[in-house]
Structure formats: C-alpha cells, structure tokens
Amino acid sequence: MKAALAACVAFAAAVNAAVQGFDVSHYQSSVNFAAAYNSGARFVIIKATEGTSYIDPKFSSHYTGATNAGLIRGGYHFAHPGQSTGAAQADYFIAHGGGWTSDGRTMPGMLDLESSSTSQCWGLSASSMVAWIKSFSDRYHTRMGVYPLLYTNPSWWTTCTGNSNAFVNTNPLVLARYSSSPGTIPGGWPYQTIWQNSDSYAYGGDSEIFNGDLAGLKRLAQG
Template sequence: MKSFLVTALALAGTAQATVQGFDISHYQSSVNFAAAYSAGARFVIIKATEGTTYTDPSFSSHYTGATNAGFIRGGYHFAHPDSSTGAAQADYFLAHGGGWSGDGITLPGMLDLESVSGSATCFGLSTTAMVAWIKSFSDRYHTKTGRYPMLYTNPSWWTTCTGNSNAFVSTNPLVLARYASVPGTIPGGWPYQTIWQNSDSYTYGGDSDIFNGAMAGLTNLATG
C-alpha cells in the first residue's frame, strides 16, 4: 500500500488527470449504470453494511448492475464505533460484500466515518479510543484481505474525533468529503486525497466522487 501511495502522490503532484465516479446506497433504488458509464464515470462505491446487524437491501443488485456495466466497484461500511469493536464490524463487512481481490475491478473496502444524527459526538469515544477503534477495523480488514481499507471522512469530523491523527497516512487511502470547488486543506497528515467526494448530488444517483489520478491509477488501486 505504501508504494501505491507514493506512486499516486507523484501522479497527484502533476494535477493532470481525474476519473469520475459515484457512491450509492438503497436511497438510490434504481441506477442507470449504463448511462453513467457512457457519461464517463468509471467507478462506483456501494453501501454494504452498518455496525454488525444491518445490510443494505440494495447492495447485491447495485453491485451486480455496476459489474455488468463495466465499472470498477467496491463496498463501504458505515461505522458505529459505539456498538461493537472495529474488528467485529470489519468481520461483518467482509461477510456481507465488503471483500477485496486483486482482480483490477474491485476497490478495497471503504470505512465511512462521520456523525450520526441522534448519537453522541464522536459516538462518545475519546480521540485516543477512536483512533484505536479505526485501527482495529483497519488491521482486521488488512489481515483478512491483504489490503487496508479506504477511510472516508470530512476535515471537521476527523479533527474533532481523532485529534487530527496522522496514524493512517502510510497505509489507508483517504476518501475526502468536502462539497466545494476544490478539495481544500487535507486533514490527518495525508499529503493528498485518493478520492474526493465533491458533491452530494450526481446526475445518475448518489454522491459525486473524483479519483485523484488517471485511469491507470484507479486500476492500480483495484489491483493492489
């Protein structure tokens, strides 16, 4: 993974190419994958699980649709650090669609780290406990797949809930959520974002995501 990060950083430094993608869940009950592909999108990140009890009812159909349309695709897990260990949630994610294989079309799983309405700030965890929880999830995922998961977050959450930890810079690709015209300041010591969620609205459903590099880099991310 570290070699990939260095390579991608070199690509990012030239600030030349990007690849359009998007992320979806059951809130997008139907998606015209063929039209999205024709419009230039090349990857899809699909909600698979939350905690250790919830599976997204549209995951299977979305995953099949994305695959059949020729997309690079992968699953994501919505974190609930207040309900069980990171390792337990990684196991649940892996058992319900969150796996990875170096086939060139499967992205490493993504851990969605953000606030939940009605939950305590940072799920009631201290910054030290939160970093440990994320590491538990990440390490278990790595042990089972040989890859570290991508980490999705926004600067405010990461700063408040992890103390702006830089513990994952050399292992986990960053998926940065910031709805703006530019990525802005990158949290956590990451030198750049691997994927930028730049809008909560995409023409063909879900949120707009932009891979920071050319298609070859995206394929490399799905290869290992």
C-alpha cells in the first residue's frame, strides 16, 4: 500500500490528472450508471453496511448496475465507533459486500468516519477513536490484503482523532470538502487520494475526484 500511495502522488504531481467518480447509497434509489460512465466517470463507491446490523437495501442492485456499466466499484461502511469493536465491524462489512479482490475492478473498501445525528465523536476520546479505526483497518488488511480507504472531513478528524497522523503510511484518504479546492489536508497526509468535492452529482449521489490518472486509479483497485 505504501507503494500504491507513492505511485498515486507521483502521478498527481507529474500530470495533475483527475478522474471523475461518485458515491451512492439507498438515498439514490435510481442511478444512471451507464450515463455516468459515458460522461467520463470511471469509479463509484457504494454504501454496503453500518455497524454490525445494517445492510444498505440498494447495495446489491447498485453494485450490479455499476458492474454492468463498466465502472470500477467498491463498497463503503458507515462506522459506528464505540458500539462494537472496529474488528467486528470490519468482519460485518466484508461479509456483506465490502470485500476486495485484485481483479482490477474492485476498490478497496472505504470506512466512512463522520458524526452521527446525536454524537460527533460517538462518545470516544481521541485516543480511543484512533485505536478503534486501527482495529477496523488492521482486521480489514489481515483478511483482504489491502488497507481500507478512510473517508472523513477535516473538522471531524481534528476533533475526534486529535488530527492523528497514524494512518498516513497505510490508508488512502478520501477527503470530504465541498469547495473549489481540497484545501489543507488533515492528519499529516501529504495529499488526498480521492476528493469528495460536492454533495450533488448529475447522475446520482456525491461527486468524487480521484487524484491521479486512470492508470493510477486502476493501480489502486489492484492493490
């Protein structure tokens, strides 16, 4: 994964390339994957699970639609830190669509780290949150052979992890910032691997931009 991270940033620095993508969940009941591909999108990240008891009801149909359209695709897990261990949630995610295989079309799973409707940091201290994320990440890596992507925003990461740099050399960053530029990157990452730049994408879901060219995106999918 360190090699993949280095390769991604090298491509970004050398050619300033970008690849359009997006993410979806059951909130998007109908997504035009073929139109997204025809417009230039090449990847999509699809909600699979939450905690250890919820499976997104649209995951299977979204995944099939993305596959049929020729998109590189993968699943994401909405984290419930503190409600069960990170390892247990990684196992649940893998069992319900979040697994990875080196077929060149499957993104490593993504861990969605953000506030709940009632708790910003899920009742955990910064050190406990970092340990929880590490538990999830390490279990995913042990079972799948790659580290998961980590999705977050600068405010949440700073508040809930103390702006930890513990994942810089292992986990690619998916940065949520709805602005004209990624801005300051949290957590010591030198760059974002994917930038969620808007909560509105023409063909469904949120807009995401891979920080590199298509060859770099395929390398990420290959692990």
